[in-house]
Amino acid sequence: MLEKILDLSKKLISYPSVTSNYQALKSVLEEALKPLKEEGLTIESFERNQKPSVLIYQGNKRPKRFRLIFNGHLDVVSGKESQYRPFEKQGRLYGRGAIDMKSACAVLILVFKNVVKKINYPLALQLVTDEETGGFNGTKYQIEKGVRADFVIAGEPTDFGINNKAKGIIWMKVKTKGISAHGAYPWNGENALLKAQKIIEKIYRVYPLPKKESWQTTFNLARIETPNLTFNKVPAEATIFFDIRYIPEEFKNKSFKIGKKTFEKKIKKIIGADEEKEIILFEPPQFTEEKNSFILNLKKSIKNILKKNSKIIIKHGGSDIRHFNQVSCPGITFGPIGGGLHSDEEWIDIKSLEYYYKILEDYVFRLKSESVET
Ligand SMILES: [Zn+2]
Structure with a gap:
């Protein structure tokens, strides 16, 4: 699986998908959808102010409320030309968007593909292209169009911490x-x-x-x-x-x-x-109670895979999760290990991608055995 994750991560990183480059936003989204094309899933497309986004799920009709949404952004802040040519070095993958957050998107896409048909509750994958500029035409626009969930996980970098609030x-x-x-x-x-x-x-x-x-x-x-x-x-x-x-x-x-x-x-x-x-x-700020049952379950999955306790972390800057919080949908950011966010030396720890995959897979099946709350 790690090979597939790496391969897709590199492909996604090679697009200079800064928010002003409409063509690149469309292309990177198309690339992200390739692994999902033959799966018979519904791919709902959205676009406002030249910021395309998609929502993918099983079945012909979008449910009123998903149980879980995986949210990822494929836009990046601008980088040096060389950063769009990803390379591996000493267990790390370097490139613009390596940690924020194209590699995490690759994992979300592949986990989603492999689990969506094996579960008994509505799960969606939401891919957007304007998080770095506020998320108003991606995540927020989809929310305005009625997209809701009991819980949302955005794969922003957290070094496996659970980020439940931001200012x-x-x-x-x-x-x-x-x-x-x-x-x-x-x-x-x-x-x-x-x-x-x-x-x-x-x-x-x-x-x-x-x-x-x-x-x-x-x-x-x-x-x-x-x-x-x-x-x-x-x-x-x-x-x-x-x-x-x-x-x-x-x-x-x-x-x-x-x-x-x-x-x-x-x-x-x-x-x-x-x-x-x-x-x-x-x-608005971002906030979800630490005691939220989805967070408690995620802690169990993290413990199960990493064999250690997870940490709740705070952030001083916000993410797209805040838009969901405003319509009473709880959510967190949770992502793999890496560094150099928005810098010339952005990287992701390759091994952590495999753990990230396993945690999310464990989590999705864990929710399956939990009784559905309303
Ligand atoms: Zn980000």
Whole structure:
């Protein structure tokens, strides 16, 4: 099996499937589908804004809800020309997308092919081409078209850790207004920059800067702007730009559906209602309970194959799983061992691909013997 996995991984890596290269996205997807073509499976095709994606399953009609979806992205961040020529060296396979995440896709495709007809529950394989640019036209688009699952596994790199949560992102601008005056008579004015400074202090009081990596919401002041360009004037206007990375526990509610409105209320409480605020980007976090039965079962499969306990890990950046979480579909990222993500030296541990295959195979059959929950 490892030979087949390696062969397919190399083929997938050889396409420069950066998100702007529509032709390469189509070709890499076609290549990925080749092993599944003669299987009599349904291959549902989707496309929005030149981002093609597919959903593959058994049977003519898409079930309302799959029990399990394997999710993989075939797009990559741009790389050097040579990185599209994969090569093996000392037990590693090098190339753009080796770990993020074309080799994992190769495993997902081959596991899916070999198990889909041997199980008694609906399983799907979802292959998309825009994860690196947010997943809005791939995974999210398919969700908008009604694709749902009890659990989703995205094969992002985790070194066999189970990643159940990731932070959300908020980019925001706050404008403060003051009253302009001559610099020699500051008491006649109201300094907008000083107002901005007070706001910054208030936010840092709620979200202090951690000294080292920690699972907490962080605030980064990115920029302060004022149209005032002289020394002798009290600035009448200032704008602060900031980036908040928030943990899902921050807005804990039953479903973890976190909308802009929830955040707007919170920020109003912190800095007051007067200032003009604008949210530039709002990305939900990723969150699935550690006690989720699908996670517990995956732990058993990992233990069974690797002969050691698995770890739950957190990530500071998100994945396509967050889109599923927003429609109450739990999920995780779980992938093989590798390194050099997005760098010139991206690699995957070849042996780990075989383990990855075996874990997923064990897992799919393990779910078969579990009673179906609704
Ligand atoms: Zn990725």
